[in-house]
Amino acid sequence: MTTSTxxxxxxxxxxxxxxxxxxxxxxxxxxxxxxxxxxxxxAALLGRDPRLAPPMALGALAGGASLVGLVxxxxxxxxxxxxxxxxxxxxxxxxxxAPDRGDASAMxxxxxxxxxxxxxxxxxxxxIVSADERVRDRIAASCPANPIELSPDVxxxxxxxxxxxxxRAVRRRxxxxxxxxxxxxxxxxRAMAAGAKAxxxxxxxxGGATSVIHARPDGIVxxxxxxxxxxxxxxxxxxxxxxGRVRRWIPRAVEAPALLERIFNRARWxxxxxxxxxxLSLEMxxxxxxxxxxxxxxxxxxxxxxxxxxxxxxxxxxxxxxLPRAAQSLxxxxxxxxxxxxxxVSRSSGDTLVAAGALAARGRVATMPPAEPIAIVAEMWxxxxxxxxxxxxxxVVTERVGRGSFLLIPTTGAVEIVMPGTTxxxxxxxxxxxxxxxxxGRPLVLPPRDAERIPTLARWNAALDVLPAEAR
Amino acid sequence: xxWLYRRHSADHPLALGASERVAExxxxxxxxxxxxxxxxxxxxxxxxxxxxxxxxxxxxxxMRVRVGGEVERRTVVARTGRRFAxxxxxxxxxxxxHQRADxxxxxxxxxxxxxxxxxLDGEVxxxxxxxxxxxxxxxxxxxxxxxxxxxxxxxxxAVDAPDDExxxxxxxxxxxxxxxxxxxRATAESITRAHACGVAAVVAGAAPASGLSVVYGExxxxxxxxxxxxxxxxxCLIGFGVAPLPREVFMPLVALSGARAAVHTASARxxxxxxxxxxxxxxxxxxxxLANDWxxxxxxxxxxxxxxxxxxxxxxxxxxxxxxxxxVPVANVLAFDAPRTPRA
Numbered sequence: 001m002t003t004s005t006x007x008x009x010x011x012x013x014x015x016x017x018x019x020x021x022x023x024x025x026x027x028x029x030x031x032x033x034x035x036x037x038x039x040x041x042x043a044a045l046l047g048r049d050p051r052l053a054p055p056m057a058l059g060a061l062a063g064g065a066s067l068v069g070l071v072x073x074x075x076x077x078x079x080x081x082x083x084x085x086x087x088x089x090x091x092x093x094x095x096x097x098a099p100d101r102g103d104a105s106a107m108x109x110x111x112x113x114x115x116x117x118x119x120x121x122x123x124x125x126x127x128i129v130s131a132d133e134r135v136r137d138r139i140a141a142s143c144p145a146n147p148i149e150l151s152p153d154v155x156x157x158x159x160x161x162x163x164x165x166x167x168r169a170v171r172r173r174x175x176x177x178x179x180x181x182x183x184x185x186x187x188x189x190r191a192m193a194a195g196a197k198a199x200x201x202x203x204x205x206x207g208g209a210t211s212v213i214h215a216r217p218d219g220i221v222x223x224x225x226x227x228x229x230x231x232x233x234x235x236x237x238x239x240x241x242x243x244g245r246v247r248r249w250i251p252r253a254v255e256a257p258a259l260l261e262r263i264f265n266r267a268r269w270x271x272x273x274x275x276x277x278x279x280l281s282l283e284m285x286x287x288x289x290x291x292x293x294x295x296x297x298x299x300x301x302x303x304x305x306x307x308x309x310x311x312x313x314x315x316x317x318x319x320x321x322x323l324p325r326a327a328q329s330l331x332x333x334x335x336x337x338x339x340x341x342x343x344x345v346s347r348s349s350g351d352t353l354v355a356a357g358a359l360a361a362r363g364r365v366a367t368m369p370p371a372e373p374i375a376i377v378a379e380m381w382x383x384x385x386x387x388x389x390x391x392x393x394x395x396v397v398t399e400r401v402g403r404g405s406f407l408l409i410p411t412t413g414a415v416e417i418v419m420p421g422t423t424x425x426x427x428x429x430x431x432x433x434x435x436x437x438x439x440x441g442r443p444l445v446l447p448p449r450d451a452e453r454i455p456t457l458a459r460w461n462a463a464l465d466v467l468p469a470e471a472r
Numbered sequence: 473x474x475w476l477y478r479r480h481s482a483d484h485p486l487a488l489g490a491s492e493r494v495a496e497x498x499x500x501x502x503x504x505x506x507x508x509x510x511x512x513x514x515x516x517x518x519x520x521x522x523x524x525x526x527x528x529x530x531x532x533x534x535m536r537v538r539v540g541g542e543v544e545r546r547t548v549v550a551r552t553g554r555r556f557a558x559x560x561x562x563x564x565x566x567x568x569x570h571q572r573a574d575x576x577x578x579x580x581x582x583x584x585x586x587x588x589x590x591x592l593d594g595e596v597x598x599x600x601x602x603x604x605x606x607x608x609x610x611x612x613x614x615x616x617x618x619x620x621x622x623x624x625x626x627x628x629x630a631v632d633a634p635d636d637e638x639x640x641x642x643x644x645x646x647x648x649x650x651x652x653x654x655x656x657r658a659t660a661e662s663i664t665r666a667h668a669c670g671v672a673a674v675v676a677g678a679a680p681a682s683g684l685s686v687v688y689g690e691x692x693x694x695x696x697x698x699x700x701x702x703x704x705x706x707x708c709l710i711g712f713g714v715a716p717l718p719r720e721v722f723m724p725l726v727a728l729s730g731a732r733a734a735v736h737t738a739s740a741r742x743x744x745x746x747x748x749x750x751x752x753x754x755x756x757x758x759x760x761x762l763a764n765d766w767x768x769x770x771x772x773x774x775x776x777x778x779x780x781x782x783x784x785x786x787x788x789x790x791x792x793x794x795x796x797x798x799x800v801p802v803a804n805v806l807a808f809d810a811p812r813t814p815r816a
Contacts, residue, residue, distance in 0.1 A: 015814075016814040017810075017811075017814060018803075036814070078514050078515060079515050079517075079570065079578055080488065080512045080513075080514070080515050080569070080580055083488055084487075084488050087487075087488055087602075108572075108573075108574075112570065112572050112573070115570075116488070116569070116570045116578075117488060119601070119602075120600045120601045120602035120603070121602055122602070122603075141573045141574075142572070142573040144573075207814065208814055231814070232813070232814045234694075235693045235694040235695070236693070239690060239693060256682065257680060257681070257682030257683075258713070258767055260681040260682045260685065260712075261680065261681045261682070261712045261713035261766075261767055261768070262713075262765065262766035262767055263681070263694070263766075264617075264681040264693075264694040264711070264712040265694075265711045265712050265713065265762060265763075265766045265767070265768070265769065266762075266766050267693075267694035267695075268616045268617065268694050268695075268711060268712075268812045269711070269762045269766075269769075269804065269806065269812070270806075270811075270812065270813075270814050271803050272762050272766065272801075272803060272804050273784070273788055273790050273801040273803045273804055274766070274786050274788065275764035275765075275784040275785065275786055275788065275790075275800075275801050275804065276764045276765040276766075276784070276785050276786055277785050277786050278765050279764065279765050279766045279786065280786035280787075280788070282766070324786060324787035324788050324789075325787065468785065468786070468787055
């Protein structure tokens, strides 16, 4: 249920080619629009400190921008190479990160390369300078035509927030009645964490983007938003991961060339539906790799995911939550999100959570609609066979778990689990599927050969009854 | 509407190092050189304003060779004074590529040359070192993705029917410089053979994505890939895999066979330079349906009937169209000219 104290009659959520209105149906009155936002291309000019690149990458990921070029004072490139790189990158924004006074002369070289490469670009890229005062003046002298803005140090939380706000303003095209999807999801995650008084991780996979958001009950939220998806950005997933890594998740023998044709067709067919089981399996495979690479990018950008892995609540949204079976959403999430403790996995299959998040992002009072709890996932890697006891309305079920086990214990009504080696007793009022014991180990290893890989995947799929009979 | 005759605009981005460009307002034809330039080796920085004893803003006044000009070794680039002259000369042969804010100059050796040709008959509406834009009238067909460099040539049919596959055996050196129309699918073999025979471009309903990845490497995505002049040019009109062309798209290509045409790769468009009254081409093309397993696309019947909410083998329930081959999700049916790029 979404309630608003202000004059917003409905929230309109844009997908690839269509829009959904919450509440459904046409309505009179002001409409708040939720959009994915423009693609913003960011290039970075970095000082000599090699530790500057990760905070810059994190700023771009948090702001949902594409980092199209990193040019450093000590990268060994010539003026021409730097200028060509920046010209081909066609950046909308250029961030200068040079906190050291000694970087001033070297940064001028980069600024001259920027002018040589992008002098005639229309519109000229804005330059955001997060640097010593001397550096700012010399960059302004080298690039007199470019609009220059000052920013706090991007390595600090305040600097990153300022950069994210700037990037989002560009992605919104300065429209007033628009909330970006990632902003809405961050607000929703923050509200859910506050409501549950526990850490929440929200995984959102759409056609064009993937978001991993970690919200803490004290209101601190870190969102990573990557242009990888299961639709328009499906070809970017292949470009990043390689076709082989996508193909390995398909639980049947499938030729790589035909798989690539399917992915390219999907990328150019906005909001297409996977009508066949194979297309559905492909969408699930793309979602896995999109999440995996978003998490990997976050780690490369210096984000510690330990707290996120340990979050007791995992919420799935977007296309990931709209898969026909809850088990499909669940398996995709737990295959790539390596939780370190018991996790309650829920999904919000409609757009109501995004709508509520959009209202919350605008400072309006909104109650988050409850997500549907799918399962409690207990990940473990026991040294020797261990006993897990699950209590639900039907009684007590005891399971012996060894390394490699992967099983679902269906439950009815209220559920409580007793696991070895921990005093935590995860519980839930109701679960759509039940309790999943995952002792496959992390990182998940898939056999390289089809003859071993397909039976392994088939076993995991069968354990949760993931795919319709045709695909088995 | 698949075919459209109207005024189109085509951008021609330029690489670094443009040395000559056509002026704004000039009339050009497809194939005319719009700009020429050079590629650079490792540049050298030489003292400019400091050496001459002038402020950087005054350096342009005393330069003998403007920025962008070619120089030989020991050419005097800038000079000041009469009796006690000070001069800056080039230590290498090349081009003066850049004047820095502090008045120093960069000179780089020339290691290659490039040219950019127009893909439209029309008027130059923008011309600067980043881009030359040409606007002009032509028949045009919008594709979903194009690969390779821009191409100019005559339209030439290489298939008998819109659902035929382009066979390598139909391609020979007599087709040099032509833009081949290839029906439902241009195979990797036919693209390779066409390139070897000097064919300007291959246009087809679809092409194999894996073949394109082999030819164009990592640059090839579903949106296409703009490359240097040594690669073949391929325009996919509908998608990837197999996609028979609708008759409303194919028959005008038959009628326009022999006409001058161009493929503008960056925007994935085929321009055909024929008069507006060349034929009744501007007709509504049938909608296109993506295969249920996403392995290709096909034109739909003219009159589609909805079969209501249908449960597909994937267990997804969605509104569907009834077809002779079974239900097709409404979401997987697009107009030929529907935008294929999601809205921001």
